[in-house]
Amino acid sequence: MVKHTITRSGRPISLTVKEFEIIEYLLRNHGQVVTREMLAKDVWEETQRATPLNNVIDVHIARLRKKIDEPFVKKLLHTVRGVGFILTERTL
């Protein structure tokens, strides 16, 4: 399986294709809240509504957070409850 690698503070982090696509999308919209609908539409290319994709997105985000935030004190990937996710250096 193709793996992608990013680095945070010089530390390499290995990501799956999907995780890489998500972080790429979050970086492009960095500082802005990204909703699940946006991720579904732009990362999964899912145009239909009310699919089981929301849970899938949540799991991917949880795993991604574990990889990029867990080893560090400063958290970057935040959940905005009821809205979506945001990648920012600000503490919420």
Added chain:
Amino acid sequence: MRIRPSSIRVRLTLWYTLILACIVLVFSISVYLFVKSRLGQQLNQQLDKEFEAIAGEVSEEPGDVRDLEPESSAKLFQLVQGKNVFFQTGPYQKAELPEILSVPTVKYRTFQSASGKRFRLITGPTKNGFVLTVAQDEEALWGSLRTLFMILALALPSALVLAALGGSIMAVRLLKPVASMAHQAEKINAENLSERLPVQNPEDEFGKLATVFNHTLTRLQNAFERLQRFTADASHELRTPLTALQSVGEVALQEDLDAGAYRDRIGSMLEETARLTRLVDSLLLLTRADRGELLVSRKDHDLTRLVEKAVEDMRIMAEEKSQRLTTNLQRGARGSVDEDTLRRALVNVLDNAIKYTPQGGTISVGLKEGQNKIIIEVIDTGPGIAAEHREKIFDRFYRVEKDRSREIGGAGLGLAIAKWAVEANGGRIELDSRENHGSTFRIVLPK
């Protein structure tokens, strides 16, 4: 103006009477013509006989005839000799019958005298050179015919009146079940859809009609009950997030919180709103599908790729539950499908399998090409579905275990949507399952 009798009874009676009138009329005319022809023949035979008798006498002793006084014979005849009337009987003269001087081409003819009386005449040569004309009064014949005509003319209307009466009574008797069915049907409405029409004889036409009507009622009742259940279920499902919304809002207002905590409460309310939105979206989708408003555009697609992609999208959910998600897909299977719709069916079926298969279970997805069809199977090692639930599993809001399913997070529409999505692609979805032995959802698509 065209008369359109409204009731079948009247129409039946009219037709019946009309047909009978035609039959009786044809019959009467036939009888009349036949009798007339027979009587005419009889008269001719009589005339023949008389002619033979008189001709015989005249041939033997022509002189005797000359001696006859015209008044002495009651018979009607004349003798002509060489273009001259040789002898006429009294009645012949009296009736002013014509002087036929030569043998005419027609043997018999009818003559009407000035007084209106009709005679039948026969003219022929005798052996000794006379031209003999014998006449017969047709009065008896016409009398008989008049009587016959009277009888028929009287019988025809009476027969018709009787026919109309009989037909009407028959129609009433015949249509009696219809009236009783209509009466019974009138009483059936939304409140008592369980009532049925009485079927007196299931073999006859009315019995069949009532049976068909009863079947329709059963279908209507089922549809009605489904609708009621659907409305009740939908209201219930909508009520849960609404209640949560309200209570979170009420509690938050009563508390004195900082901005972060308020944000959290609002977030919680938005989560419930998102749940509501998802539910309403699903309902809308199904409603629009029912109304035929959702059109799918089927194009040739690589189905193997489609299944693969759906499996890969859902794999993470299986991983979360430490389940094995294996595939056995025949390569390059193609079919004419609407990509988005079929994907939705696959994802929903996979989601269902992952949700109901316990931790560490196995889900295997297969695709194989059959003759004119492509079979996609999702086999899980879940608890299986008991026979009584199997048929209803694709119904809206149907859940085997209500509370457990709600915990897992489904509204019970996933498989209903999957069913629609497969059928919209010209396929069908089937379920094989044994309790405690897992379930197999099989999607069969046309090639």
